[in-house]
Every structure is written in C-alpha cells, then in structure tokens.
Amino acid sequence: MDLTKGTVESKSARAKKMMLWFGIISLVMGFAGWTSAFIVSSSREDWLQDFVLPTPFLYSTILLIISSFTYGLAKRFVVLGRDKNASALLLITLGLGIAFIGLQFSGFSDMIAMGYYFTGPTSNVTLSYIFLIAFVHILHLVAGLISLVVVIVNQFRGKYSPQNYLGISLGETFWHFLDLLWVYLVVFFYFFA
Numbered sequence: 001m002d003l004t005k006g007t008v009e010s011k012s013a014r015a016k017k018m019m020l021w022f023g024i025i026s027l028v029m030g031f032a033g034w035t036s037a038f039i040v041s042s043s044r045e046d047w048l049q050d051f052v053l054p055t056p057f058l059y060s061t062i063l064l065i066i067s068s069f070t071y072g073l074a075k076r077f078v079v080l081g082r083d084k085n086a087s088a089l090l091l092i093t094l095g096l097g098i099a100f101i102g103l104q105f106s107g108f109s110d111m112i113a114m115g116y117y118f119t120g121p122t123s124n125v126t127l128s129y130i131f132l133i134a135f136v137h138i139l140h141l142v143a144g145l146i147s148l149v150v151v152i153v154n155q156f157r158g159k160y161s162p163q164n165y166l167g168i169s170l171g172e173t174f175w176h177f178l179d180l181l182w183v184y185l186v187v188f189f190y191f192f193a
Helices: 008-041 055-080 083-113 125-156 166-192
Strands: none
Touching: 008 125, 008 166, 055 083, 055 125, 055 166, 083 125, 083 166, 125 166
8 A cells, every 4th residue: 555645635644643643652652661660669668568549540530431432422423423412522521531630639639648748758659650650641631631622622613524523533542542541550550559
C-alpha cells in the first residue's frame, strides 16, 4: 500500500493519527520508566509496606471508566447522525473528567491527612512516587479535557457528521488511552505499593 497516494484529507488524517500514536507511545515509555523506578526503589529500607490507596482514587477510577463509555457512545451517535445525543454525552464525559480530577485531589488530601507529604521531613519515598505519578497523569488528563472541550465546541458548531468525525475519533482514542493508563496505574499501585 502506497501511503503517498490519496487525497489531501486522507493524508492529513493518517498524519494526525500517526502523531497521536507517537505521543501515546512516548507517554507509555515515560510512565513505564516511572513505574520501573518505583519497583527498583521498593527495595529501599525506608519503603512503606502495605500502603493502600485512599478510596477516592478507586471512585475516580470508576468515573474514568464510565467516561470512556460515554465518549465512545458520543462518537457512535455522531456516526449515526444523532447530534443531540452525542452533544449530551460529550458534556457528561467532560463532567466525569472534571469529577475525576476532584476525586484525585481528594485522594491526595487523604494521604496528607495520614501524614504523608510529597516532600519534606514527613515525606516518604513510596508516597512521593504515588503523588508524582498520579499528578503527572492528572496533567495529561487536563490535556485530554482541553481536547475534549475542542471536540465539544466543534460538535456544537456542526463540524462532525457521519462522514467526517476524525476529530472526535482522535479525542476518543486519547481519552481511552488515559483511562487505560490510569487503570494500569491503580492496579500497579495495588500490587506494588
């Protein structure tokens, strides 16, 4: 298959998809590095044993999983030409994403209430890693929320149709990646923290 042939639109779509996947792969490598460092550091004498993530992190995980379903359904409704349903589901996805971040900060507050800080004399290397990795994920989720807002604006402007939904498809792919990444991190923390 010759990738140099095709319309300008098809070449642009392939380029955008490729750029998204390059970005996702680089994020996977970054988080793999941090989780590998977490495992290597777990042999330290000052490593906190048997730490359990506060429940807001688990609730936020459930919200993020639900948001993946609402985003996927929104795209499906765009493909079916049901714009009102798609718009409503995109707004629900936005609300769930914002609630996810709120619950993450609630989880951070719970860790601080337990006496664990990111840095300082009462900090612990185990919790410092958890704070760092979770916060970096939040930053990427903020990028996902920004892309979702762009998708919502484009949806309300009528830019998507059953024949043209690349933007929502790219946003959905990134959102699903962020969801899977967080589920991986929660499972990772559950077994290795």
